[in-house]
Amino acid sequence: MKFKNYLEKIAGIEIFPMISLLVFVIFFVALIFYVVKADEAYISHMQQIPFDKEQ
Numbered sequence: 001m002k003f004k005n006y007l008e009k010i011a012g013i014e015i016f017p018m019i020s021l022l023v024f025v026i027f028f029v030a031l032i033f034y035v036v037k038a039d040e041a042y043i044s045h046m047q048q049i050p051f052d053k054e055q
Contacts, residue, residue: 007013
């Protein structure tokens, strides 16, 4: 692979995949935490928005 040689010459390049994985995991853990802790009334209200005719 042509680009592999270029990436091997960059100092500290091995940290970037780990940072990407960490950001990915933190985002989805926070999203799951938000969904679990969301207020039931808020979720119910948001479910009814497409069916409201008051707009």
